[in-house]
Amino acid sequence: MRLNHGDMILAFSDGATEVRSPAGEQLASKGFLELAEKTLRGLPEPLVLQNFSRALLEGVQLYRGQEGELEDDITLLTLRRVT
Numbered sequence: 001m002r003l004n005h006g007d008m009i010l011a012f013s014d015g016a017t018e019v020r021s022p023a024g025e026q027l028a029s030k031g032f033l034e035l036a037e038k039t040l041r042g043l044p045e046p047l048v049l050q051n052f053s054r055a056l057l058e059g060v061q062l063y064r065g066q067e068g069e070l071e072d073d074i075t076l077l078t079l080r081r082v083t
Contacts, residue, residue: 003081008049010036015072022065035059049078 003009012032019027027035039056040047053076060074 003079005081005083008047008078008080011077013073013075015070015074016060016076018072019060019064019070019074021063027060027063031063032060035063047080049080053078 017027017029017032021027036056039059040052043052043055056076057074064070
């Protein structure tokens with residue numbers, strides 16, 4: 001795989017997609033990727049990956065609401081080519 005300047009890779013565990021809303025709806029892969037894109041668009045440039053990861057996890061927390069514990073752990077790996 002070749003990454004060009006500015007390209008980013010986001011890898012995540014199944015815990016990120018298995019999160020449920022208070023109504024019981026699962027976020028799923030499509031919803032998680034949509035949330036990631038929305039989060040990315042909402043951050044200022046230049047992008048700081050730590051800020052992206054933190055904001056994305058906050059978005060997952062908002063999706064699931066404040067009640068209860070996570071059913072599974074969430075692991076994120078973000079990589080970006082800068083040169």
